[in-house]
Amino acid sequence: MTTLHGFPQPAQWKGKDLPRILSRLFQVDDGHRLEVAKRHGAYHTIGSTLFDKSQFELIELVKDSGLRGRGGAGFPTGMKWSFVPRGTGKPVYLVINADEGEPGTFKDRLCMSRDPHLLLEGMIITGFALGVRTAYIYVRGEMLPQIGRLNDAIQEAYAAGLLGENIQGSGYSLDIFVHRGAGAYICGEETGLINSLEGFKGQPRLKPPFPAVSGAFAAPTVVNNVETIMAVPYILQHGAKGYRQWGTDKSPGSKLFSVAGDVNAPGVYEVPLGMPYMEFFELAGGLKGELLGCIPGGSSAPVLNAEETRKATMDYESLASLKSMLGSGAVTPFNSATDVPRYLQTIARFYAHESCGQCTPCREGTGYVDRVLDKVVDGHGRNGDLELIKDLADSYEWTTICAFAPGAAWPIQSFITKFRTHFQAYIEKNPEHAKPRELELERAGAFW
C-alpha cells in the first residue's frame, strides 16, 4: 500500500473493502494525468453512456441515487438541478465551489490535485444534464498547486476532445474556466461566490432570487461542491443502486472526511456514510488521549461532547438528531488536555475576521463575541459573561442574509453550553469576577 501524503487510507478495513468512488486515483502515481487516469477508467461515461440519456433521465438518476451536497448544507443534488428553469432563453451556468474555507476541511484540495479529471468528467455529465455551455471552477486563491493541476487537466481534456466544441462527436459543447478567488471564507457561500466570480466584492446576495433562477450574470446557475460533482460519474456508470450499496437509506454513498486534531493518522478518508465516529477514529490511527469532544463537520457544526460522539454515526440523520450537522465532513476530535476556551477563542476569531460585514448582527456580533471571549481568556471575565456571549450568539443566529451567521453562532452556543465548567474556571481566575458591573452613570468619566 502506498500512502501518499494526505490520504493514509488502507484498501481494506476490518476485512471489508472501503468505497473508492472518489478516491480511486488518490494513491495512483501521476493519477492526475489524462493518460494515467484514462487507464484507470476516467471518462468512460463520456460517450454513449452519457449522450444516449436524456437530461430528464440524468436528473432522475441523480435524484434516485440520493446524492446530497457535500459543500456543507447537504441539499439533495438532483432536486437542486431540477429547480433550474428550462427555456428561459438565458444560458445556464454550472459553478463548482472549490473555495473550501470551512476550518478543518481539506478534502477538495486533495481531490483537485490527485484526480482533477474525475471533477471534469462529473462536470461534463452535469453540464449535459443541465444544458450548460460554460462552466466555472471557483478555486480558493491560495490553492496554487491545485489551480495548476486543474488548468493542466483542462488543457489535456481539450486536446483529447473531451471539452470544447462537439464533445466526442456528440454535438454537446462545454467550456470550463478556472476562476481564482482571493481567499475569503465568505466566497464559499454560493451567492458570495457568484458575486466574486462576477468581479464584485464577495458578499452574499439577498435571496430570493435563488441562484437556480438568477445567479451568475443574472442567469440560472447551479453551484455544487467539488466532491458532489465527483460522485456523479460513478452514479452514471453504476446506477443509483450501485451508489446506494454504500451508506444508509437517507445518506447513501460515500463521503470524504478530513480528520485533524487528536488522532494518530490525520488526513482524508473515504468511508461509507453511516460509519460510527468511534470506528472512524480507529481507522484514522486511533485517538490520542481521552476523548473530550468532537467537531463533527467543520467549525460551524455544533460541537459534540464525548458521550454524543460515542453515539454518533457519520450521516445526515444521526447528526441532525444530535442537533449538529455533517457539514463539510471535517472531523476534529479533541482530548481532555484541550484548553477549551482558547479553542473556542480561535474559532470566534475566525468568524469575526471572516464576516463579510454586510449584516448588522453578524458584523458587530461576531466581533463583540470575540472580544468578550478574549477578555475571559485574558482573565478579566465576570459572572454573566457566558450568558452575554450566548445571548449575543442567539441574537445573530437567524437574523442575517446568509448562513454564515448561524454557522458562527452554533460553535459559540454549543461550546459554552456543553463545556461550561471550562469557561467558568477561566472566569474565576479573575479575583473580581463576582463584583457587579458599575452602572454607566456612576462611573467617573464614563460618558464617552
Next chain:
Amino acid sequence: MADLITINVDGKDVQVPAKIQLIEALRTYARTETPAFCYHQDLKVAGNCRICLVEVDGPRGFALAISCHMQTAPGMKVRTQVSSEKIVKLRKGVMEFLLVNHPLDCPICDKAGECTLQEHYMGQGRHESRLDDATGKQYKGGADYRFIDAKGQDRGGKMIDLGPTIVLDQERCIICTRCVRFMDDVAKSPQLDIAGRGDHAYITTFPGEPLDHAYDLNTTDICPVGALTAKHFRFQQRAWLLKSVESIDPSDALGANLVIEYNNGRVWRLMPRRNPEVNKSWIANSTRMLYQDLARNRLTDGKLNGADTTLASALASALAALKAGKRVALVASGHLTSEDNAALLALCASLPGQSEVFGGSWLPVGKSDGIARSGDPVANRKGVALLGIPDNLDALAGRAKEFDVLVVVGHDLWGAAAAKAAALESIPTRIVLSSWVDASVAKATIAIGIRAWAEVRGSMVNINGRVQLLQACPVVPNAELEPAWKVLAQLSAAGKPFSWSSEIDGWKAIQARVPQLASLSYRSIGPSGAIIPLAPLPAAAGV
C-alpha cells in the same frame, strides 16, 4: 389606483396594493411603525441592517424575513413587534449590535435630533449597555484607524475631508451602504464603497479620488447617522431648532421640491422634499447652495441712477415715470411666480400710455441630468407661456427705440446676455425690480428691491406641466421689502389702479386667463403639486 389585496398583519386584515415592499405596506397601510436604516424608498434594497425583521407565514410556519425585501402577496400573514415577542427581542438585539461600536457622544454629533439611530434606540432599543471597559469597542475615530493610503490620502479616523463638500466621521458609520447605493445607482458615479470586512469594514472613497459629484450632498441627507456631514451646515445649527417651510427649486424648470430651514433670522439650509413624481428625494448641490444667495448681495432698498435711496422714493420716482411714459415695455420673468407675472399683465392693462408685455429669456438651456434638474434655468417658463406672454425678447431689443420706459421684473437681462441687452440702454427710463444687486440693477435708472423666491408665496408651472407652490419663509433682509406683485400693484397707481389683498387674488387673476386652471386651488395643488388638466372635463365624464 392599483387593485388592493388583503394581507393579515398581527391578526388584522389590511388592504394593500399587490407587490409593494412589505415595509411600505406596514408603514403606510397597516400603520405599524417599522424601523429601517438601510432601506430607502428611492434606492435599491440592500437588506443589510436587519432591523425591519418581521415574521411571515410560509410553508414551514412563521419564519423571519426582512420586510424591506419582501413583496406583498394575497393572503400573506405577518407578525410584527405588535404581536411577536421574538421580533421585539431580535430588534433589540440589532440595536445593541449597532450601538456596540458606535460612539455615545450624541451631544457633540451634528446629526443629533435627526438621527435614525437615536430614533430607533428610543423606539426599539432602550437597553442598558452590556459592554464593559475590559471588552472595549472598535472606535474607528481613533488615531490607530487613521492611515495614509498609497496615494497619500488621509483615511480612517475622525473628520476626514472626502471632497469639496463633505466631511466623514468614520466612527459613526453604521455601514448601511445608502451612500454607496446613491452614488452607484442614482448619481451613476461610484465614488464611495465599503472597504474591509466584519466590524473592521469602513466607508471610503477610492485611493486618490475625492467625493465630488454634483449631487453628492444628498448622501448627507440619507446617511442615517452623523457619518457624512455637509461642510456648509456642519455644526451651524442644532437640527431641532430649525423651523421650515416648503418650497421648490427656483433655479430649474423641474422645480425640485425642497424645504427651507431657518432659525434666528437666517436660512441655514435647503433640504430635498420627497416627491416621487418630480425629484424623488434628491436635489442638486447647486440648488442646495441657493440659500447662501438669500443673504448675499441683496438689493434691500432702492436706487436712483445708481445712487442708494429708500424704497419709498424709488417707488415714487417709478410712479412718476410710468405716469409720464408714452410707450412702456414691460418684461415678464420666468424666474418669478405666475402671480407676479399676472400682476405685470394687470399693470400693463392699467397704464395710461401705450404699453406692451414681452417675455422669454436669454439664458442658455442645458440638458436634463435625469435626477433633479431639467437643464432649463427658467423655472416658470411654462407658467409665463400659459399666461399668454410671448417669447420675444429679441423683438424687444430690435424695437427698443420705440419705447421711453422699460420695466424689468426679477429678470437679469444684462446678466444673461449683456451684448443683446445693450440695445435696451437706448430706452431713457429703465425701471428694474430685483432681489439682488445684479448687472441689470447697474443699468437701471430706477431700481426697487423685492423679496426673493424663498420669501414669497405663489405658484410656478414646471417643465412637465405641474403647478407647484412656493411658500414664504419669514426671514427677509429688510422687512419693508415686498413681493414683486405687490410692488407692481402699487405702480398701477400711475393709471387705473388695481389692488390685491394677497397672492390668492393673483391666483384668481391667473385662473381668469387660463381656463385649465379653473378647477385648482392652492389647497388642491397642495405640497406635491398638481398636473394641469389638459382640458376642462366634460360634465358627463362622471368620477
